[in-house]
Amino acid sequence: MTDADAGRCAHAAAQHEADAAQSAQKAAQHEIEAAAAASRAAEHERETTLLLEETRTNELEIHHVRQDAVQILVESQALEEEARQLVVETRTHEQQAQYLVEQSRLCEREAQRLLELAEVREREAASGSASALADVLTTPMRQVW
Numbered sequence: 001m002t003d004a005d006a007g008r009c010a011h012a013a014a015q016h017e018a019d020a021a022q023s024a025q026k027a028a029q030h031e032i033e034a035a036a037a038a039s040r041a042a043e044h045e046r047e048t049t050l051l052l053e054e055t056r057t058n059e060l061e062i063h064h065v066r067q068d069a070v071q072i073l074v075e076s077q078a079l080e081e082e083a084r085q086l087v088v089e090t091r092t093h094e095q096q097a098q099y100l101v102e103q104s105r106l107c108e109r110e111a112q113r114l115l116e117l118a119e120v121r122e123r124e125a126a127s128g129s130a131s132a133l134a135d136v137l138t139t140p141m142r143q144v145w
Helices: 003-127 130-138
Strands: none
């Protein structure tokens, strides 16, 4: 082997070493990038897990809110029915009160008529006048009840 061949071999070996060093550097860079990607993937997985837990919590809260809404609706309907019944009872009481007022007026008129009759009898007894009594007795009496 000549010196020139030895120089070419040495140069080729140096080039292979440089290429090997460059490949090793690229491999190290790829390992760093892969580790960073794995770290990002692990972070995304943690975030995904947290989001899933938050989603489950939200779904549970939504379920409870729906249950509360149904309960409120049922209670609202019950209160509405109770209010309708109270309105009916109030109307019935108003009708009864109106009837009692009318009956009271009839009683007052009858009492007034009886007072007038008593006055006529007193005058009759005092004067002996039968004609005044006949006038009162012929006046038609309204039925009270």
